[in-house]
Amino acid sequence: MTPRLLFLREGADAAYGRLASLAGEALARPLFLALLALALFIAVALFATFGGWAERKLIARIHSRRGPVFTGPLGLLQTVADMLKFLRKEIIFPEGSDRRLFALAPVLLVLPAFVALVVVPIGSLVIASSQYSLVIALALLSMGPIAMLAGAWASNSKFSTLGGLRSAGMAMSYEAVLALSAAGVALSAGTLDIAQIAQRQADMGVWFALTQPLAFALFLIAAVASVERNPFDLLEAESELVGGWKTEYGGVYFSLTLLAEYGKLLVTGCLFASLFLGGWTDAGGDLGFLAKVLVWAILMFSIRASAVRMRMDALLAKVWRALVPLALLNIVVTLGVSFALGGG
Amino acid sequence: MLDAETVVSLDPDVGYIHRGIEKLAENRMYFKFTPIANKLDYIAAAAWEHLYISCVERLIGLEPPERAVCARMAMVELQRVVSHLFWLGTLSMDLGQPTIFVWAMRERERLLDVFEDIMGGRMTYGWMIIGGLRDDLTPGQAARILAELDRLEKVLPEYLAATERDGLFRERLQGVGAISARDALAYGLTGPAARASGVPYDVRAHAPYLRYTQLGFRMVTRAAGDCWARYEVRRDEMRESMRLVRAALALMPEGPIRAQGAMTLRPPVALSMATPKDGEAFVRNECPRGEGAIMLVSDGSNYPSRSSRSCARG
Numbered sequence: 001m002t003p004r005l006l007f008l009r010e011g012a013d014a015a016y017g018r019l020a021s022l023a024g025e026a027l028a029r030p031l032f033l034a035l036l037a038l039a040l041f042i043a044v045a046l047f048a049t050f051g052g053w054a055e056r057k058l059i060a061r062i063h064s065r066r067g068p069v070f071t072g073p074l075g076l077l078q079t080v081a082d083m084l085k086f087l088r089k090e091i092i093f094p095e096g097s098d099r100r101l102f103a104l105a106p107v108l109l110v111l112p113a114f115v116a117l118v119v120v121p122i123g124s125l126v127i128a129s130s131q132y133s134l135v136i137a138l139a140l141l142s143m144g145p146i147a148m149l150a151g152a153w154a155s156n157s158k159f160s161t162l163g164g165l166r167s168a169g170m171a172m173s174y175e176a177v178l179a180l181s182a183a184g185v186a187l188s189a190g191t192l193d194i195a196q197i198a199q200r201q202a203d204m205g206v207w208f209a210l211t212q213p214l215a216f217a218l219f220l221i222a223a224v225a226s227v228e229r230n231p232f233d234l235l236e237a238e239s240e241l242v243g244g245w246k247t248e249y250g251g252v253y254f255s256l257t258l259l260a261e262y263g264k265l266l267v268t269g270c271l272f273a274s275l276f277l278g279g280w281t282d283a284g285g286d287l288g289f290l291a292k293v294l295v296w297a298i299l300m301f302s303i304r305a306s307a308v309r310m311r312m313d314a315l316l317a318k319v320w321r322a323l324v325p326l327a328l329l330n331i332v333v334t335l336g337v338s339f340a341l342g343g344g
Numbered sequence: 345m346l347d348a349e350t351v352v353s354l355d356p357d358v359g360y361i362h363r364g365i366e367k368l369a370e371n372r373m374y375f376k377f378t379p380i381a382n383k384l385d386y387i388a389a390a391a392w393e394h395l396y397i398s399c400v401e402r403l404i405g406l407e408p409p410e411r412a413v414c415a416r417m418a419m420v421e422l423q424r425v426v427s428h429l430f431w432l433g434t435l436s437m438d439l440g441q442p443t444i445f446v447w448a449m450r451e452r453e454r455l456l457d458v459f460e461d462i463m464g465g466r467m468t469y470g471w472m473i474i475g476g477l478r479d480d481l482t483p484g485q486a487a488r489i490l491a492e493l494d495r496l497e498k499v500l501p502e503y504l505a506a507t508e509r510d511g512l513f514r515e516r517l518q519g520v521g522a523i524s525a526r527d528a529l530a531y532g533l534t535g536p537a538a539r540a541s542g543v544p545y546d547v548r549a550h551a552p553y554l555r556y557t558q559l560g561f562r563m564v565t566r567a568a569g570d571c572w573a574r575y576e577v578r579r580d581e582m583r584e585s586m587r588l589v590r591a592a593l594a595l596m597p598e599g600p601i602r603a604q605g606a607m608t609l610r611p612p613v614a615l616s617m618a619t620p621k622d623g624e625a626f627v628r629n630e631c632p633r634g635e636g637a638i639m640l641v642s643d644g645s646n647y648p649s650r651s652s653r654s655c656a657r658g
Contacts (some may be wrong), residue, residue, distance in 0.1 A: 059443075062443055063442065063447070065446060162346070166349075240438075305443050306441075306443060306506075307510070308436065308439040308440055308441040308510060308513050309439055309441070310515070310516070311515065311520075
């Protein structure tokens with residue numbers, strides 16, 4: 001089934017209608033999509049900029065430091081200044097690197113995060129609705145490690161290679177958990193459409209976080225791994241691998257990797273809110289959704305400031321010996337319960 | 345060489361630590377080497393300052409007064425706490441956790457302020473002089489040390505709990521980098537690293553200096569030999585050192601801080617230093633990161649004719 005464009009939000013529909021009456025039906029659609037893409041880019045860029053600022057501030061407070069203070073009020077413009085610095089830097093290709101792939105990898109890394117936001121509900125705004133939006137979103141999330149591996153290989157550096165291999169090894173393990181825990185929710189809701197999963201929670205009057213606690217916990221762990229933060233920051237691991245897979249990246253390419261990082265954080269945050277916390281469907285509406293995503297981001301930042309990096313072998317052992325079996329168990333129990341209730 | 349994530353073999357690239365210190369010592373009058381002795385290990389400078397000064401004192405046959413000895417002991421042990429705090433911070437940094445690093449550095453910084461107050465410098469001092477101390481340790485300064493220790497004893501358990509209660513932290517250290525007692529001896533490990541491998545060797549116990557015997561120094565050892573054991577040894581040593589600082593301050597009598605014949609750098613400069621006779625002196629100390637040893641050979645002049653130092657680190 002092809003995904004169809006659907007704007008759940010009345011405002012978006014109204015805006016599209018007005019545009020259609022102004023520019024004509026034929027032009028309205030591509031024009032609207034272009035505007036939407038621009039808006040999406042600005043939204044992610046803003047999230048990356050101020051999410052980055054918030055992360056620095058929060059972690060600084062946990063460290064009992066102040067964090068950025070000099071650039072703008074409360075140091076709010078620090079990340080903007082950093083961006084400007086990145087953009088002005090010379091692009092350096094390491095000796096013996098595969099230039100084309102080296103340049104392509106960061107772009108490949110950023111793209112999936114943006115594309116995922118097309119199918120993942122951002123509050124009540126769903127840009128493209130599909131019956132399989134959950135599968136599409138998870139598939140797009142899993143493209144990140146491929147881009148990292150490509151970038152690592154293209155860099156022709158031992159630290160990059162080690163980081164890239166770690167990213168591939170990790171991805172193979174946590175993605176199973178991510179998909180299996182999401183599957184628990186999907187089975188319970190009877191649909192693979194994220195928007196409908198959120199709606200189902202409103203119908204039931206209870207969050208999946210409460211009815212699917214095991215899936216919730218597993219998703220949380222796997223999602224932390226997918227955004228590559230402590231205790232799962234093995235692929236960057238500055239005290240072991242200099243900068244991991246992105247050791248050789250600088251300037252604008254480095255800023256792209258940061259953008260991808262926060263884009264991923266936003267996608268997983270939106271998934272988290274819609275799959276387990278009812279999305280925008282309860283009393284809080286879109287503001288409530290925003291609050292849930294912020295809770296997610298703050299949780300990620302706090303975990304980063306308090307956990308030590310795991311060892312690769314311990315990580316793989318834990319995932320395959322504990323998390324994957326638990327996720328499978330959760331699916332079996334979910335199926336059992338739904339059969340017992342006669343839902344089927 | 346790496347096999348996946350396991351280090352299979354490595355090529356040690358040694359020699360970078362050689363700085364020609366021995367030759368520097370031969371070209372200076374005894375007291376002028378003190379600043380360089382501080383820089384032998386600049387994050388535990390008091391320990392090396394004491395080691396050098398006490399070696400010269402043995403060469404001359406000069407005994408510092410009791411007050412100076414107790415004050416030195418308090419500062420040397422406080423230096424061990426500072427050094428181990430630095431270790432705690434950098435350890436967690438290596439584990440990818442800067443939070444504990446910043447916390448440990450904050451506590452270290454407070455103690456460095458105390459050092460500056462008492463010894464005149466945060467990192468390197470020149471406070472101990474041949475035959476005594478440059479400046480007295482006043483009652484106010486002693487009270488400041490005690491207040492800082494009270495504070496540290498209150499906050500340190502918090503920091504340690506933040507690490508020890510974290511299962512991942514333990515997992516990173518337990519069973520990692522295990523060194524057997526035999527290997528420890530074969531590699532010549534000393535200090536906390538050797539004691540964590542079950543080698544009960546501490547200069548403070550085996551060749552006591554200062555007032556360790558009198559204050560009942562308790563050696564900390566562990567058998568496992570892994571990173572966790574080294575963590576436990578240093579953690580317990582911090583506690584033992586804090587106890588020793590308190591005990592040394594309590595033991596400190598009133599009295600002079602310089603022996604007859606001690607050389608001061610204060611004007612009017614009286615170079616009335618007792619000149620060493622022909623001979624040699626060898627002194628060992630338990631520095632925070634391992635055993636430190638200095639040997640001085642005198643030909644009767646104001647300059648040492650030979651010097652050598654060794655520092656086996658864990």
